[in-house]
Amino acid sequence: MTREFEMTDIGLMSYYLGIKVEQKSDGIFISQGEYAKEILKKFEMENCKPVRTPVDCGVKLSKREDGENINPTYFKSLGMKLKLVGYCDSDWAGDVDDRKNTTGFVFLFGNSAFTWNSKKQPIVTLSTCEAEYVAASCVCHAIWLRSLLEELHQPQEDAN
Known part of the structure; x- marks a missing residue:
């Protein structure tokens, strides 16, 4: 890997x-x-x-x-039960030199942040809508976390 x-x-x-x-x-x-x-x-x-x-x-x-x-x-x-909560965002054209955006997410379990990521994207997005679409890749992380929590008998019934 x-x-x-x-x-x-x-x-x-x-x-x-x-x-x-x-x-x-x-x-x-x-x-x-x-x-x-x-x-x-x-x-x-x-x-x-x-x-x-x-x-x-x-x-x-x-x-x-x-x-x-x-x-x-x-x-x-x-x-x-502890509740999983997640936040995701992007800054459209945040880098003034190459106009690439930075996306990030954080997931909290109860009151504690336990996983997060901030990353400069390899592409230049042409609109705020496209930047937010690229940032929505954090949904894959949320799906994986919900699956893990279900295996640990902590199913999340509400949306994150």
């Missing part, structure tokens, strides 16, 4: 999309232990007793009669 594509070998993958990857002689093992620890820390539950479902299904939250308001969004985020 290095003959066909420009790439750098950064070694074996060890962490991707919040998933720890261990590559050993007897197989590849993935876990979300660190992610789970982060969630427990966020909700100050590091010493809690583990159960299968931490939130009862169908529970409606309201403020207690003698207490403070409960933020249902914050509370329910404990069991919330």
Whole structure:
């Protein structure tokens, strides 16, 4: 592949999309232990007793009669799936010397940017419409990411 594509070998993958990857002689093992620890820390539950479902299904939250308001969004985020969000753009004729545009994209998983790209295009586009069409190649990346997330049991139901 290095003959066909420009790439750098950064070694074996060890962490991707919040998933720890261990590559050993007897197989590849993935876990979300660190992610789970982060969630427990966020909700100050590091010493809690583990159960299968931490939130009862169908529970409606309201403020207690003698207490403070409960933020249902914050509370329910404990069991919330992470959402993939992507942005893509192009600057038409951004290089003043050769009039080539630069396109870029970024994908966020939850609140964290985990993959991005910025690249000067090898062609000169003749309109903003054509520049945006060239930039839309990031859709291939989005399709691949959605497929990967589905394999990891994190299907994305909304558009990115």
